Amino acid sequence: MSILIDAETTFIVQGITGREAVNLTRECLDYGRGAKIVGGVTPGRLGRDVHGVPVFDTVAQAVRHHGGPIDGSVVTVPPAFTKDAVFEAIENGVKLIVIVTERIPRGDVAQMVELASLRGARIVGPNCLGIIVPDVIKMGGIGGPAKDAAKAYTPGPVGVISRSGGMTTEMSSTLTAAGLGQSTAVSIGGDAIIGSTYAEVMPLFEHDGQTEAIVIYTEPGGRMEAELARYVREESERRLPIVAFMAGRFMDEMPGMTFGHAGTIVEGKEDTASEKIARLTSAGITVADEISQIPDLVRQGLGAAV
Amino acid sequence: MRFYEYESRAIVKRAGIPVTDYALARTAEEAREIAERIGGPVVIKSQVLSGGRMKAGGVRFADTPDEAADHAEAILALEIGGHMPRGVLVDPKAQVTQEYYAGVVWDGLRKRPVLIFSPVGGIDIEQVAAEQPEKVGRRHLSTIQPFSDFLAKEAIAETGVTGRSLTRITPILARLARLFLEHDMTLAEVNPLGELEDGSFVALDAHMDMENEARPRQRALLAELGVRDDETRQAREPTAFELAGEEVDAIDHRGVAGNVTEFDGDLGLVIGAGGGSLTLFDAVRAHGGRPANYCEIGGNPSVRKACGLAKLVLQKPGVDKIAVMMSIVSNTRVDIVARGVIKACLELGYEPAEKIAIFRIPGAWEDEGFKILERYGVEYCDRSVSMHEAARRAVEKIEGAGPPPDPAAMRQTSAEIGGQRDA
DSSP: OOSSOOTTOEEEEETTTSHHHHHHHHHHHHSTTOOEEEEEEOTTOTTOEETTEEEESSHHHHHHHHTSOOOEEEEOOOHHHHHHHHHHHHHTTOOEEEEOOOOOOHHHHHHHHHHHHHHTOEEEOSSOOEEEETTTEEESSTTSSHHHHHHHOOEEEEEEEESOHHHHHHHHHHHHHTTOOEEEEEEOOSSSSOSSOHHHHHHHHHTOTTOOEEEEEEOSSSSHHHHHHHHHHHTOSSOOOEEEEEOOGGGGGSTTOBOSSTTOBOOSGGGSHHHHHHHHHHTTOEEESSGGGHHHHHHHHHGGGO | OBOOHHHHHHHHHHTTOOBOSOEEESSHHHHHHHHHHHTSOEEEEEOOSOSOTTTTTOEEEESSHHHHHHHHHHHHTOOBTTBOOSOEEEEEOOOEEEEEEEEEEEETTTTEEEEEEESOOSSOHHHHHHHOGGGOEEEEOOSSSOOOTHHHHHHHHTTTOOHHHHHHHHHHHHHHHHHHHHTTEEEEEEEEEEEETTSOEEEOOEEEEEOGGGGGGGHHHHHHHTOOTTOOOOSSOOOHHHHHHHHHHTSOSSSEEEEEEEOOOSEEEEEESHHHHHHHHHHHHHTTOOBSEEEEEESOOOHHHHHHHHHHHHTSTTOOEEEEEESOBSSSOHHHHHHHHHHHHHHTTOOHHHHEEEEEOOBTTHHHHHHHHHHTTOOBOOTTSOHHHHHHHHHHHSTTOOSSOOHHHHHHHHOSOOOSOOO
16 A cells, blocks of 8 residues: 555646646656656646646636546645645645645745645645656656666555655665565655644554555654654554664754754754754664665564564 | 845835934944944944854944944954944844844745744744743734734733734834745845834845846845845855856856755866755765765756856866766757867867766767767766766866865855844
8 A cells, every 4th residue: 555645536637838847747647656747737838738737727627627536736836836836736626736836935835735625635745756656656756767766666565654755765765675565655845834743643554554664755844853853652553663864963063053944953952963862762763874784773673573 | 145234124124124223334434423423322233144242352332433333343354254334223222121023934844934922032033942942922924814813812922922013013023024925035134123212113134135036026125225236145155257258147047957066175066956956966075075065957958058167167277188978868968068078178178077076977879979979988887877977087187186175165155144133
């Protein structure tokens, strides 16, 4: 099985005629069993097509053309227009929205997240590369062109959650090389406020029969790791072994500076890498010093079974 | 982006929150004139974007205009945390009966702004929250439903404040909430909010921080405050090297080859992307290496940009070699970065095989990239070599690789860039 998406998931690409979106569409169509991209939206481009995917002016037109609800949308429109695009998707019944766009002001992100929760929709991102179920489907630019994605990702028991899109692939590739495949890998985004945090993705993996262990990539900034530690201690329904990798340890010496992603900044003690490592460790989460240690640590977590 | 105190007070004032009769002075003479106009004891406050003003001697009290001028002169010449002041704020010394706290910040977990109030003001709110939690009232704000003043009232009432104080503080806290929402603030704080002898309230200090991403749509406010587009307002002023990095990134709009931060080591880094750069910088230090810089490549930059970045790093005084490393790339092309860094070496008259300690970028177009690197005899590796191992190899190649990094030296480089709360 997988989380969030599977072979049957239908989605649209909002902003489909942009250069990156055209590439992303090609990649998703080519990967695994081929994504069911049922339409694209770019205002004023009704009637065109991108790699055979029909383009519409509105999400409503795409839904009408599809003849029923559409599961998801990949949003890759400029930051000033993202909020409107996401509202449009939500109000047209889309339940899973992957926001690729970066540099969206927090106030806009909060509005999108609030509306999504009112309508029972889920947002992944912003500033993320999307979701991949190895050999089945990818939704977003994650892993790149189909042949590159196929090199890094293989099916297996490990769920991956990462604040960095690129590091999602690096970690998955390391797992793959060691013979450990992935159930689903989710690039959750590098901003201070994101639609789906570790603790919000964890229950999905816990309910997924295929997933036996979790690998996460994390950075200084924010309290998402503290939230994960609390979740694991207090709410977890099925304790899965978790291995975390913490990048940006040097930032503890440089408060107030942002590196890597918009959300990566040390503003208070709770933001620091060392504090996060301590919190994660106290919740029974193993913290790896190097990426290359992750496969062995996952195996230890799984016991001798794998 | 952070605002100076005088700007923060102007923001509060234009939102309808009462402020003192303060003014900004750029010279000692101006400070004297303002003090004369105020006609009583004043406080002279350094206008720097740095914490610890009080401790550093950047806040002084004066009873006479002459004294105000003397203090202003001293403070204007005083560097705090690596920053020279923009000026001094000359503020009447208010007769305060009680100090309160009023603030709005983002709650990243609830994904909403949170309004915070406390009748214990003038000190760090986190300290109050830890020691007297019953003295801190909070209300989360919706970002899509209209804000209404009762939320401010509830936050205040929760702390036990009632009577005339409650009714007078409510509109102030409500205005703070509205300005936070309207102006894309990440922090809007009035601390302390002073209660005067006549029962009125006045903002005695203010801290404002606006989201960088929102600068384009907050242009009107920024223009009104006189904030120029080129003011980055980072925790540390950009160095000449970092400004040159920004120029490289601005060569064209294809991808990113920038976010350069200067350090004082001997191993130049041409690294990417966001998470990859963080990981690789740590890896170099973990192996005892001393990075000369931090940077990020991503989004498939042009050869020119990659070349420009590599040249900049290669020319940095003290740089012996560069390490070109990224996590697996799917968008950025390996061959383009390879061409860029080799071109940089050649144009500077260096042997690429000599100057590039290691090239570790696996991913899209890697075969083409590796072919180019082979032609020039540059050591490269694919994804079978981990990021940490690649960093170790690079560090080893630096002649006389020293002992593990000295945290003290690091701190010096990063300057004193403490938090924004002070005084």
